[in-house]
Amino acid sequence: MHRKKTRPSELPAAESESESTEPVRLTQFSHGGGCGCKIAPGVLEQMLARTAPGLAPKQLLVGIETSDDAAVYQINSEQALVATTDFFMPIVDDPFDFGCIAATNALSDVYAMGGVPLLALAVVGMPVNKLPLQTIKRILEGGESICAKARIPIAGGHTIDSVEPIYGLVAIGLVHPDNVKRNAGARPGDKLILGKGLGVGFFSAALKKGILSAPCYTSMIASTTQLNTPGRALACLAGVHAMTDVTGFGLLGHLVEICKASRVSAEIDFAALPVLPNALDYAAKGCITGASERNWASYGEHVTLPKKQFGDLERALLTDPQTSGGLLVSCAPEVVTEVLAIFLQEGFDRAAVIGGISEGKPQVTVVKGKAE
Template identity: 85%
Template structure:
């Protein structure tokens, strides 16, 4: 059974090797979903990829950059398959395993599915990391899968230069409840399930600036399973869904707009933000992935520099590791959607904008209440 965290597990108390502090993040050039290939580069790679075999049972493939592949088994069941892994975003090995596993399972929930089982993806510098640390990373992942009530039924391990951990996640859903990123409609309201700012936190951690309370907020957010996706999938008024991860809020919203053939408006004042995250950004704790995200999607975004500075832009492009669900739904089900989030412990869930007819682009405005 996976070891449970206790109050003695502190962010400021890393493992030691030969009497010297060992930090997992020192082995990685980037952490969490900030490790992703820049969306603009990824688009060029996929554009040159041959489509291969596409059976009629494949309900979701790579065509709209959705969160997972979906393959219909019969009239009642469809298989959801995805994989996600990355380098450490935190130094505590148990926390790293928890975050990586939560992030991987999120893609199943984002499609409206129920996780069924997982396979571990493990790459570790075995000559540099003590086996006990590697074991604790795996224990963290196991603890999240236990919380999701699924087994880790196998996996694959390699000796690598950087620590890598994640999951292949398999789930099931009813084909009628499949939620893609391509179903948003003009007039839909946009709801975000978690607060933004994980990238700011991770940058502050690497600089030794992250407080204990902010670390606790970071772990609480990144290890919260996006379980509302299962209930939201059953609502006919929910038209599109994805999760906000490495491409930032703007990047994943642009993907919804492109896939759905609509535009969107975001009210910056309505965005939920993790505690003190903007303070860290103002102090220079911004990841390089934020700028890469803007370079990839900025041409589809209207963000008047007169009203929005560098920190505001960074929040919109901040890479979220294990971020929240982004839901496009009919106005009449907004209350029900928010209630589902609240009942499952997502206190940051908020209406952040709406979809409209027009070219696939995003306009950012600021309401008078800010």
């Protein structure tokens, strides 16, 4: 059933919400927050392997074959439709911030394919007997504010009464068929560029423990609500060979996907990784999500991480689930300066070259201390 009753102004007012004086902690309702509640990549791979192959018309340029960010369906010689959906449970307690993060994360998949968002549909599941309706309104308002920044409407959606709060979007975009950027296509000799700092999972774990500082919370919100708009311009560069966004599977997980899809090997320079301020300090205090360990169990066999150089803390950063994380770009060396300039022009001052691509079996090797 398709409903268009997702706008805050259309929700009925709750008689009891003015009577409640206790602030609602959204994270208390969720067993896993943000992209950390994604099904582990190894389990997901087994699930999809057991499904029967579906219809794959020639117009379907991108399907599920390489676990890419979105489906792409060619309409004509100039246009292809980008379609994706993403939703999750609260990663923060503030309802407006939660809505902003979830919407930003969903739209990121369109940008990661090189597309421009066209419209969105809201996916809303709420425990309506436990959450004040004003809180639900604020979640929806947060999502609408991000869509307004992306200059697209929320044109409808679907709502259900659920045990845990769930919010996200179905996002629809457009891209020129020649400019589609997949997680396949990385070439030996390419450089790897990451657009945002790592450590969102550490911050979310610290928030749930009640020890995240106000400045770090501000840093977390700034990162997770920054739309990955550089994807639009990067799509027009022939030297950009592959692109994805780093989310619930962590940096290693999404890079392993690139390597598998492109049939290449990759190397990461740990010293070059951009990290959100103080994120590693929280990790050292034990603020590490359970999703990090599940991620490693799923794809660790495809990673070379020397134990003499790296400990549990470093591994946790590499596998840390990133909610609304940065774009990961594989590009020719001659366009690195241009790619970094595009990131910088759009306000991504942490974008950095973090490694490179080489020939070999799908494997990621992590090295330490090569950054200048």
